[in-house]
Amino acid sequence: MKVSVFVSPKQGVLDPAGQATLGSLKSLGFDEVSDVRIGKYITMRLEGVDAEQAEARVQEMCERLLANPIIEDFKVEIEG
Amino acid sequence: MAELYEELGLTEGEYRDIVRLLGREPNKVELGMYSLMWSEHCSYKSSRAVLAQLPTRASYVLQGPGENAGVIDIGGGLAVAFKMESHNHPSAVEPYQGAATGIGGIVRDIFTMGARPIACLDPLRFGDPASPRTRYLFGGVIAGIAGYGNCLGIPTVGGDIYFDPCYEENILVNVMCIGIMSKESLIRGQATGVGNAVVLLGNRTGRDGIGGASILASQEFDEKSQEKRPSVQVGDPFTEKLLIEACLELLEKKLLLGLQDLGAAGISCACSETAARGGVGMRIDLEKVPLREEMEPFEIMISESQERMLAIVEPRNLEEVLGVCGKWGLSAVVIGEVTEGDALKIYWHGEKVVDVPASTLASGPVYDRPAERPDYLDEVQSFDPSTLRHPEDLSQTLLRLAGGPNLCSRRMVWERYDHMVQLNTVVYPGSDAAVLRIKGTSKALAVSCDGNSRYVYLDPYLGTQIAVAESARNVVASGGVPMAFTNCLNFGNPEKPGIFWQFREAVRGMADAARYLELPVVSGNVSFYNESFGAAIYPTPVIGMVGLIGNAAHRMDIAFPQEGLAVALLGETLDELGGSEYLWLVHGMAAGRPPRLDLRLEKGAQTTCIEGIRRGIILSAHDCSEGGVAVALMECCCAGGVGARLEVDTELKPVSWLFSESQSRFVVTLREEGLPTLRELAKARNVQLEVLGRTGGDRLVINDWIDLEVAEMDRVREEALERIMRG
Amino acid sequence: MKFGVVVFPGSNCEMDCYHVIDKVLREEVDYVWHQETDVSRYDCLVLPGGFSYGDYLRCGAIARFSPVMEAVADYARGGGLVIGICNGFQILLEAGLLPGAMLRNTCLHFICRFVDLRVENASTPWTNAAEAGQVLRIPIAHNEGNYTVDAGTLRELQEQGRIILRYCAPDGTVSEESNPNGAMDNIAGICNEGFNVFGLMPHPERASEAVLGSTDGMVIWESVMAHYRGRG
Known part of the structure; x- marks a missing residue:
């Protein structure tokens, strides 16, 4: 089972890398960009669990280790 | 097989040698191993014969070239291991990882000898600072060194950075590491015991x-x-x-x-x-x-x-x-x-895939490549700087040099490196040499990396002598007695006679300077083929000098320490603008003859300086190099936040006195009462000593030539690199 | 007084802390391996700087799951003295022993240099040898020292005097210009509610010997020793 986890800075938390990239994009003429957030994309392979179990386990992984809930949000996608 | 060995970069002669050594045709895996081990990179086949002339011995050398790093005895049961290496090509492909893995490799060379790595230094060469490619490579290399080195907890305490269009396609990333160990811990890369x-x-x-x-x-x-x-x-x-x-x-x-x-x-x-x-x-x-x-x-x-x-x-x-x-x-x-025996036998699930004598892999062929003095030398050396029209505003000219890419402050770089971890760094980057105390003793090490390739381009023999002398001088100005050095020799394609001539002359210059100054070469690295589209970099030998400060209290830095001190110049200033940074930055020329070097005077100036420091007379010392005495004085003012008022009596043109890069000179400060002794020390060695004036105030004033606020010079120096890299 | 310096894989300031405690403070000190589970024999625990586990996921995120961290948490809950320096501070944040989190420096790169710090609360175990408002010159060396916390907690920290050190100018003025990394409210060091757990980004061990350019870091070591002696 293939799992994708997207970790991104929480709305309202300053994202220095995103801000710098936003500035850079604007200076290149991409004026339409109004916000950039830079996060992490984590892929995992899970064995021996069903989709429902996987959902719960990955949720726990994110809360305990993969994301820091003080500054980061996360989103999980599970494929077959 | 014929096609294969050619594609692998082996010559027909080399292939025949392999067959002769094995008494049979090699299989593909064996051939591949020979092709790598006999490559220039691993075998030093073009350079080995030339390098043999370097002096490598001294009573205190515990390990010379041929091992993972050189090792010297610094007394008290302690030894120091050090080496420099290049990671040029990987860094040009992917600057962050190239530089990072360069650090990783040189650090392994040091702890492989049994030493704890205590510092890294990184001599870097980039192309035109105005080009986007240079900015990209510069940013990546600095980030790679910081990312890897900081994580290891090994301070990056020095190195140098030059920008020149000759490095546009071939940047140089040289890395030096130094480690310390008890003498008994010395271990070698040797397999023993069947x-x-x-x-x-x-x-x-x-x-x-x-x-x-x-x-x-x-x-x-x-x-x-x-x-x-x-x-x-x-x-x-x-x-x-x-x-x-x-x-x-x-x-x-x-x-x-x-x-x-x-x-x-x-x-x-x-x-x-x-x-x-x-x-x-x-x-x-x-x-x-x-x-x-x-x-x-x-x-x-x-x-x-x-x-x-x-x-x-x-x-x-x-x-x-x-x-x-x-x-x-x-x-x-x-x-x-x-x-037993000497065969390297390699098996894959029980099947033998390689069976060759190990020594035949480890010692490849040796070539004596044809060398020929390149034609460009006559043209560049015949240039006479006295024909130039010089700018009238010398203060502005000094500021231009201060803010130029090669002389401005490197603080924005070394503040990205952890230069303090391990609690040994007692003279920070930005001085002549980094100084590292040795805990548990009263001693310290002074370490410096140097190599002005423009001089080497204009005169490979003299330019390389200067690199050795300047590196030693930097160690001396920091209070150390130079002991030994490592090097990284970055050149173009050695199969071209002109390039190989540069290489041969450079090594001859290094050997002569090393012998005269009694400095053994204990390790080193050669990087050839630094060229693109047929154009080679300037020949760039880089020296990494290590010196010992017997009493860490005698460490020196360049900063004018207080007001009211005498400012003196040790050594003679000649009309020598050839190859200077002034000539390059102001007139856009890399031409003329590099400054002369008299090794006897060099040694005299160095021993005068070290003796003055030991006796507590000299209170700050700075080697005069690129930009001449004017830039040296400016750096002393900025580092100490103290100005100086100086009167110079000279027959030279002002621009020559200020910006000539004459060798074997130090700017020192001392108290009035120390002057007679320093005069004596200098005289005994035939070294000129000229008192220029006094420290004090918030301006640097030299005759009616230069009048600048220290704060202004400092601002220009400090802001320049960040501004240049922003584009 | 007996110090324990906790060593995680990738710590790189543990020897520096050990050196200062042993050779400068002349107090007893041990390394505490990250797999140890009993830290009760120490009078103060030091979580040193470095790149624990390479800081690969997030600074301190993996180290907090080391076996020793459970023991450290128990020790702290029992009132034991714990100081986290740089990466050690980041680990204390990840472990929830101190509130908040670290973002990347606003300049987006590592910074190693001396900074000036104003002592905001001089009646803590860590700062009692200082005067309130005193300016200390101590180096920082980090890539992620941009402290952040939710508004409510920030108010609590302010009201309870738990902001111990703030980045300032040499004259003590706290301003945007004197903030090297973008940290909220110029925060360089904070305590927990009991003031027995202290996290700070600057490295006091790098400013504990005159030969290194500053002895201002001694204020912190001397404070905790005075606190211990006064209590013991």
Whole structure:
């Protein structure tokens, strides 16, 4: 089972890398960009669990280790 | 086979040699190993004969060239290991990882000798600072050095940076590491004792760095669909840090007989070199190598995956060795054993894939390449700077130099490096040499890297002598007695007679200077083929000098320490604008003859300075180099936040006195009462001593030539690099 | 007084802390391996700087799951003295022993240099040898020292005097210009509610010997020793 986890800075938390990239994009003429957030994309392979179990386990992984809930949000996608 | 060896870069003669040495045709895997081990990079086939003239011995040299690093005895049971290396080509391809893995490699060379790495220095050369490519490479290299070095907890305390269009396509990333150990901990990359285990430590092996040998891979495996092989090695500083701690613990417990890092040509090189040095054979079972992905035997043999070490262990110590590695969370696997004879035999699931004498891999051919003095020299040397019209506003000219890419402050770079960790750095980057105290003793080390390639381009022999002299001078200005040096020799294609002539002359200059100054060369590295589209870089020998400060209280830096001191110039200023930074920045010319160097005077100036420091007379010292005495004085003012008012009596044109780069000079400060003694010391050595004036105030004033606020000069110096790199 | 310096794989300031405690403070000190589970024999625990586990996921994120961290948490809950320096501070944040989190420096790169710090609360175990408002010159060396916390907690920290050190100018003025990394409210060091757990980004061990350019870091070591002696 293939799992994708997207970790991104929480709305309202300053994202220095995103801000710098936003500035850079604007200076290149991409004026339409109004916000950039830079996060992490984590892929995992899970064995021996069903989709429902996987959902719960990955949720726990994110809360305990993969994301820091003080500054980061996360989103999980599970494929077959 | 004919096509294969050619594609692998071997000549017909080399192929015949291999057949003769083996008494048969090599198989493909063997041929591939020879092609790598006999490459210029691993075998030094073009340079070895020339390098033989370098002096390498002194009573205190414990290990000269030929090992992973040179080692010198600094007394009190302590020894210092150091070496410099290049990582030019990988850094031009991927600057962050190239520079990072360069640090990783040189650091392994140091702890492989049994020393704890205590500092890194990075001499860097980039192209035109105005080009976007330079900015990209500069940013990546600095970030790579910081990212890897900071994580290891080894301070980056120095190095130098030059920008010149000749490096546009071929940047230079040289890295130097220095380590300290008790003399008994010295260990070599040697395999000994038949039956002893060959243990591979550290990262698993993947396809890193195999790109260079992809020709062979495609020859051998072209029926399979191969993924595009990554030729960029990726550094893992965390594993490297664990390797350092684990290896030093293993050495402290005396559990290892030999230790060798895996660098270029990976397992092939590490096994053949350790076996050859120990005069033994080795059997390797390749399937035991822990892999990151599925790989063919040949790929495993040549992979340049980083952060791996080869250790030779007695069977009775094996369990303890694996235990220590386990404690540090490192993989450690027995992959073979030391055998009788001198054959390196490699098996893949019981099938023998390689059987060659180890020594034939480790010592390749030696060439005496044709050399011819290149034509450009007559043209550039015939240029006479006295024909130039000089600018009238000398203050503005000094400010221009201060804010120029080659002379401005490097603070924005070294503040990205952790230059303090380990609590030894007692003179920070930005002075002439970095000074590292040695805990538990009253001693300190002074370390400096230097190499003005414009001088070498204009006169390879003289330019390289100057590099050695200047490096020693920087150590002296920091209060140290120069002891020994390492080097990295960056040149173009040695198969071109003009390039090889530059190389030969440079090494001859280095050897003569080293012999006169009694400085052994204990390690080094040669990087050839630094050219693109037929254009080579300037010949760039870089010197890494190590000196000892017997009493750390005698360490010096360049800063004017207080007001009211006499400012004196040791050494003579001549009309020597040839090859100067002034000529380059103001007139856009790299021409003329480099400044003269009289080794007798150089030694005299150095011993005068060191004696003045030891007697407590000299309170600050700065070597005069690029930009001349004017830039040196400006740097002293800025570093100390103190101005100076100086009166110069000279027959030279103002611009020549200010910006000539005459050698063998120091700007020093001292109290009035110290002058008679310093005069005596200088006179005894035939060294000129000229009192220029006094420190004080918030301006630097020189005759009616220069009148600048210290704060203004400092602002220009400090803001320049950031501004240049922003574009 | 007996110090324990906790060593995680990838720590790189543990020897520096050990050196200062042993050779400068001349107090007893041990390394505490990350797999140890009993830290009760120490009078103060030091979580040193470095790159624990390479800081690969997030600074301190993996180290907090080391076996020793449970023991450290128990020790702290029992009132034991714990100081986290740089990476050690980041680990204390990840472990929830101190509130908040670290973002990347606003300049987006590592910074190693001396900074000026104003002592905001001089009646803590860590600062009692200082005067309130005193300016200390101590180096920083980090890539992620941009402290952030939710508004409510920030108010609590302010009201309870738990902001111990703030980045300032040499004259003590706290301003945007004197903030090297973008940290909220110029925060360089904070305490827990009991003031027995202290996290700070600057490295006091790098400013504890005159030969290194500053002895201002001694204020912190001397404070905790005075606190211990006064209590013991």
